[in-house]
Amino acid sequence: MDGFAYFHYHAPRHHGIANRQSLRTSSGHVNTSPHPSSPSSPSASLPSSPPTSPLSLSRSTSPFRKSRRRAPSASTTGSDPLFSLYRKDSASSDQTTKPRDMDTATIREQRQGTSGSISSAASNSSHNLLANPFELRYGRRYLRDVQYPLPCDLSEIQRQSLRTLLGVTILGKPSCVPNVAKDVPKRVLEMGCGSAFWTGSCHEWFTSLGHPNVEFTGLDFAPLAPDLRRQGVNWKFVQHDFRRYPWPFENNSFDYIMLKDLSLTVPMGVESQRFVDETLRILAPKGTLEIWESDHVLRCLLPQPPPPRGMTAEEDKTSRETKTYLISPATPFAPAQNRYIADSNTWIHAALDKLNLPSSPCTRMAEILFSETSLEDVTSRRIAIPLGQMRWEKDPEGKLIRSGSSGNLFNLSPKGKSKVGEPMLTDDQAAIRSTALLTVIQKVESLEPLLKEASGKNAEEWTRWWSSMMTSLLDQENSGGGSEVLEIGAWWATKCE
Numbered sequence: 071m072d073g074f075a076y077f078h079y080h081a082p083r084h085h086g087i088a089n090r091q092s093l094r095t096s097s098g099h100v101n102t103s104p105h106p107s108s109p110s111s112p113s114a115s116l117p118s119s120p121p122t123s124p125l126s127l128s129r130s131t132s133p134f135r136k137s138r139r140r141a142p143s144a145s146t147t148g149s150d151p152l153f154s155l156y157r158k159d160s161a162s163s164d165q166t167t168k169p170r171d172m173d174t175a176t177i178r179e180q181r182q183g184t185s186g187s188i189s190s191a192a193s194n195s196s197h198n199l200l201a202n203p204f205e206l207r208y209g210r211r212y213l214r215d216v217q218y219p220l221p222c223d224l225s226e227i228q229r230q231s232l233r234t235l236l237g238v239t240i241l242g243k244p245s246c247v248p249n250v251a252k253d254v255p256k257r258v259l260e261m262g263c264g265s266a267f268w269t270g271s272c273h274e275w276f277t278s279l280g281h282p283n284v285e286f287t288g289l290d291f292a293p294l295a296p297d298l299r300r301q302g303v304n305w306k307f308v309q310h311d312f313r314r315y316p317w318p319f320e321n322n323s324f325d326y327i328m329l330k331d332l333s334l335t336v337p338m339g340v341e342s343q344r345f346v347d348e349t350l351r352i353l354a355p356k357g358t359l360e361i362w363e364s365d366h367v368l369r370c371l372l373p374q375p376p377p378p379r380g381m382t383a384e385e386d387k388t389s390r391e392t393k394t395y396l397i398s399p400a401t402p403f404a405p406a407q408n409r410y411i412a413d414s415n416t417w418i419h420a421a422l423d424k425l426n427l428p429s430s431p432c433t434r435m436a437e438i439l440f441s442e443t444s445l446e447d448v449t450s451r452r453i454a455i456p457l458g459q460m461r462w463e464k465d466p467e468g469k470l471i472r473s474g475s476s477g478n479l480f481n482l483s484p485k486g487k488s489k490v491g492e493p494m495l496t497d498d499q500a501a502i503r504s505t506a507l508l509t510v511i512q513k514v515e516s517l518e519p520l521l522k523e524a525s526g527k528n529a530e531e532w533t534r535w536w537s538s539m540m541t542s543l544l545d546q547e548n549s550g551g552g553s554e555v556l557e558i559g560a561w562w563a564t565k566c567e
Contacts, residue, residue, distance in 0.1 A: 200309055203292035208519045213291055216313075217425060219334055220516050227294060229512040230331065231267040236455070236505050237330075237362055237558055242388040244272040245328075246451050246560040247358050254281040255325035255358065261312065261349070262332045263288030266295035266305070272328075273303045287324070289317070313341070315348055322354040330362040333431035334422075342438075350444055353565050359445065360562040363431045366422065367415040368510065370553040371395060371454050372402035373462040385451065393499035397452035397557065407552035410539035414514050414521065421520035435561045445563040452559035457507040457543070459495055460553040506556045507543060514539075 205214040210221040220226055238244050243251075254276055260269050269286045276284045286305040288295060289312060298305040310318055313336075327349060336345045353359055377386075378398035389396055406412045419429040428434055432452060439448045456463075495503070514521065522532050 234267045247562045257324045258326045259287045259324040260328045319352045323352045325357045337426040355567040364558045365430045368554045369403040371555045375401045395454040417521040417524035420524040432559045448563040450561040454555035455506040
């Protein structure tokens with residue numbers, strides 16, 4: 071059963087350029103006709119329920135979701151910071167926690183915009199960003215005065231939340247660090263928290279372990295998250311331009327820091343190093359730093375990938391259940407085969423290169439952590455998620471498929487046999503792959519202004535390319551036409567005493 075049969079995806083209606091396609095309907099039809107222009111009110115496109123995907127609809131339960139509370143409905147979003155995204159005074163949301171007073175004069179000066187290390191022009195720019203963080207460009211909402219290529223509207227927030235849900239599912243839990251479940255941290259920081267979806271998931275997990283009062287802090291340019299305190303989370307939000315140093319925290323403030331999907335926020339080079347240095351300043355000795363990232367360009371996974379050395383039984387079990395593939399240095403890859411994915415790869419790389427941002431951040435994370443002398447026990451876990459059922463997963467007779475990691479052959483049929491043409495994935499496994507494909511398409515959509523410029527296409531040419539891409543990627547016969555995979559990784563380390 072095709073994972074896209076679970077849901078209907080409607081492209082965001084407030085975006086008048088590329089949101090013209092809906093993903094596969096329950097009948098399998100691909101609609102490539104343009105949507106009407108944007109509604110008269112931006113809030114008209116607010117969802118009446120939490121964002122759904124094949125993954126969220128297929129996986130109704132999880133081991134750490136016993137304490138889940140109902141997400142705010144549309145009737146309550148008027149006071150929700152997520153809804154305030156569309157209000158002119160969104161930055162003044164009453165749930166925003168201002169940075170607390172500090173003993174160090176430099177941090178106090180930084181908060182007041184008078185630090186000698188920052189020019190008055192830069193301070194004014196930062197103040198304007200925090201006071202009025204959004205501007206309208208290309209029919210979508212973006213951060214003002216920030217070289218961040220993605221919009222900050224509900225559609226992009228939903229995509230990022232789906233990507234977080236995908237990561238939690240294929241990694242097995244909200245943190246890959248083995249000691250965290252045994253020695254639960256007391257103070258947790260999520261940098262660039264966005265919708266704080268990861269914080270909510272981590273709180274549920276800690277609660278299932280018997281630790282419901284872990285203190286969470288979220289920091290970001292703008293208040294995009296709902297007030298998690300209403301859902302029982304010991305949480306506060308700090309609005310801060312994290313390009314401005316030092317950050318409004320004392321030394322050694324946190325036992326655990328999560329940096330998730332921040333590769334498009336900080337340019338490579340000096341700025342990236344300053345970001346890491348500041349992160350380590352506020353991390354307590356023996357504290358844990360964890361990074362989650364995914365590559366922005368896609369590759370093909372070649373047949374017969376060998377299992378990584380040192381793979382744990384838990385990792386093998388999770389990869390088998392999710393039908394994903396653990397990545398090691400020996401994993402064979404090839405360039406993308408699908409022409410539209412190859413096109414978007416070229417344009418994404420060119421556009422991000424102009425902004426000095428990495429198109430394949432997963433290849434850089436281990437090097438960054440190993441180069442820090444104050445970190446020890448650097449470990450990683452990388453996973454390839456196919457965008458559909460890959461042809462080589464079947465043997466020539468169509469009877470057997472490879473397991474997600476160990477390379478052993480097994481059959482999903484209850485009788486131990488499978489007929490040619492029968493689905494070789496469970497509903498949950500198909501939903502995971504469909505969700506991965508959905509987030510890939512949505513990212514291309516979010517990057518459309520940059521990609522149009524990089525491609526040199528005019529509006530009509532881009533519309534034709536987009537329609538052809540949607541038809542190709544959602545083709546029911548081959549689910550993308552090749553063996554392209556989304557690469558996701560987690561890296562973690564401990565700060566030395």
